[in-house]
Amino acid sequence: MPLALLRGVMPVGSNRIPKMAYLREILTASELQSIQTYIQSGNIIFETSQSDNEASRLIHETIKEKIGADLAVIIKESAQFERAVFENPFSSGYDSIRVHLVFTNDDLPAAKCQELTVKDFGDEELTLGSECFCMYLPRTAQKKRLTTNYLEKQLGIKATMRKLSLAAKLSQFSCR
Structure with a gap:
């Protein structure tokens, strides 16, 4: 569904x-x-x-x-939610409630995505999976740099963010 x-x-x-x-x-x-x-x-x-x-x-x-x-x-x-949750790179040693998934329907510019995923965001981390961006946003970050608005501006896309736990629930909910 x-x-x-x-x-x-x-x-x-x-x-x-x-x-x-x-x-x-x-x-x-x-x-x-x-x-x-x-x-x-x-x-x-x-x-x-x-x-x-x-x-x-x-x-x-x-x-x-x-x-x-x-x-x-x-x-x-x-199935896309299931893959996104499964591919989450922030498991062992990370606070799971601080993991966020950013979804878009837009085509992503490969070069710009590569540039963003190697950029230093301090305590915050950004990776790109097959279905979405994965962000780790620790409480210790004084000012959040990684936001949906930031990604939209950098990549020229429309996107929305969901916590990992919500994405997992939506995946299960949709498969009923």
């Missing part, structure tokens, strides 16, 4: 989703089926015969029209 990850959902302001129940209702009225949401941060599990690009556009336009939020929509399949 595909999963849509909404980028930029906020508890207040213009990118607020009032209730996940309402989000499910408006998306059900579109061409999506079997819609489920997981926590308030914008994770949608659904079925459709549309391509990922078509589904992403439909979700984006429906939310913008009905709610007014202008959110990027990243679509991934459950």
